[in-house]
Amino acid sequence: MKKPLLYGLLGLLLLLPHQPRAWGFFGHRLINRLAVFTMPPEMIGFYKTNIDYLTENATRPDSRRAVVPGEAPRHFLDVDAYGDSALTRLPHSWADAVARYGEDSLLRHGIVPWQVARMKYQLTEAFRSRDADNILRLSADMGHYIADACVPLHTTRNYNGQLSGQRGIHGFWESRLPEMLSANYDFFVGPATYLENPTETIWQVVGRSHAAVDSVLRFEQQLTATFSDDRKYGFEERGNATVRVYSRDFSTEYHQRLNGQVERQLRLAVHLVSSYWYTCWVDAGQPDLDQLPKTASESEKKRLAREALELRSAPAQAAVPGHED
Numbered sequence: 338m339k340k341p342l343l344y345g346l347l348g349l350l351l352l353l354p355h356q357p358r359a360w361g362f363f364g365h366r367l368i369n370r371l372a373v374f375t376m377p378p379e380m381i382g383f384y385k386t387n388i389d390y391l392t393e394n395a396t397r398p399d400s401r402r403a404v405v406p407g408e409a410p411r412h413f414l415d416v417d418a419y420g421d422s423a424l425t426r427l428p429h430s431w432a433d434a435v436a437r438y439g440e441d442s443l444l445r446h447g448i449v450p451w452q453v454a455r456m457k458y459q460l461t462e463a464f465r466s467r468d469a470d471n472i473l474r475l476s477a478d479m480g481h482y483i484a485d486a487c488v489p490l491h492t493t494r495n496y497n498g499q500l501s502g503q504r505g506i507h508g509f510w511e512s513r514l515p516e517m518l519s520a521n522y523d524f525f526v527g528p529a530t531y532l533e534n535p536t537e538t539i540w541q542v543v544g545r546s547h548a549a550v551d552s553v554l555r556f557e558q559q560l561t562a563t564f565s566d567d568r569k570y571g572f573e574e575r576g577n578a579t580v581r582v583y584s585r586d587f588s589t590e591y592h593q594r595l596n597g598q599v600e601r602q603l604r605l606a607v608h609l610v611s612s613y614w615y616t617c618w619v620d621a622g623q624p625d626l627d628q629l630p631k632t633a634s635e636s637e638k639k640r641l642a643r644e645a646l647e648l649r650s651a652p653a654q655a656a657v658p659g660h661e662d
Contacts, residue, residue, distance in 0.1 A: 360484050360606070361512030362396055367519070368603065369395040369480040372610040375529050380618055383626035387473055390633055394477040397644070403651040411482060413447035413491040413660045416547045424544045429536055431455070447660070449486050453539040456482065457617060464621030469629040470637040480610040486539055487606040492547035496660040498554065506557055507660075509583050514592055514599045517585065522600045529611035531619055542609065549598060556594040560587065 360368060370392045373384045384391065401408045416423050428434040431451045434443055443451075456479040463471035490496045490507050498506035515522075532538050561569060564587055571584040583591075592599065618624070633641075 360488065360603075361508070361516065364511060364515045364603070365395040365399075365481055365484055366392045367515070368484045368606045368610060369477060371524050371526075371607045372480060372529075372614070375526060375608065375611040377529065377615065379623065380615065380626055383469075383472075383629060383631075384476075384614070386631050387633070390473050391477050391480070394474070394641070395481055398478055398481045400648050401644075404647050407444065409660070410444045410446075410448045411452040412449060412485045413496065414449045414486075414543055415446040415494045415496075416492045416543065417494055418446040424540065424547070429454075429540055447491075449482055449491065450536075450539045450543050453479065453482050453486060453613070454536045457535050457613060460614070460617040461620045464618050464624055467624050467629060470634050472629075473633055474637070476614055479613060483539070483542075483610050483613060484606040486542050487546055487602045487609070489546045489549040489553045489602075491660065492543055493550045495550075495554070498557075501554060501558070503554060503557055503561075505583075506554070509557070509588070509591075510553055510599065513583050513588055515603060517588055518592055519600075519603065522603060524604065524607060526604050526608040529608070529615035532612055532616040535613060535616055538609075542605070545605075546602070549602075552595065552598065557591060560591055560594065 370388060373381065373388050373391060376384050398408065398411065402412075419427060428437060429450070431448075431454070434451065456475060460472065460475040460479055463475050485491050488511050490510060495501055496507055498504050569584060569587045570581050572579050573582050574580075618626075
């Protein structure tokens, strides 16, 4: 993708309403959208035609948390809830994990790698049955969960710094920094690649994310010790409200201390999303996507409208278990 096009895309996304969860409204939409441009020739026509669908629906899994039971645990995994060497001991098979820990316990501590593995199977079946609506729906949702697995704070009980006196760090790392600085990120990640073992891949990604938790928390803590509150925070207009945000000076210094970590994880997310889509297509026998309907069906559009109405009617403060920013 050419740089002017990328800058234009970033600017457009920044004008959209702010969404504080996960990679944020901006980040999730950016990841799904950029993933489309890494698809092989046999897939890019279908995906590019539907790029607005994949972009706009990238945040629906977050929106559903208030109305869909069991949605919240799909976005994270509290690795540290399982003790030392958890990632080597947790069963990668959902059935084995349920047998060992029980479903209630697993849901309490998050299930994102199992959710991605489940969706890999579902999307493969959608390709196999040449179901365009399901391909689009599952691709958009799957992109969200894969991106969540790339966020360090989605792999720890201290997901918002609430256990270490750093409340607010969740949105700072995954929303504030990308919104401020991603126009200078390098998103040339190369073409989608076939994943020989997609289940092991997502577990490796969770492990990589969890390994970064220490630096995410420690560098913010160290930097806070050198900034007074009036230098650490500032105020910006968001819609009709004035909100307190991390200052540009603090954000830039933190970003430098992380040495490109946020950019690396964003790049990882973009390439992983496209690679999972590609792997599902290959495993389904590489169906001819040019023969599929070019846009979502009327029934799919009505489903999205019904879901949007349900979300607008949901209680503003629904009690949803799981990571909350």
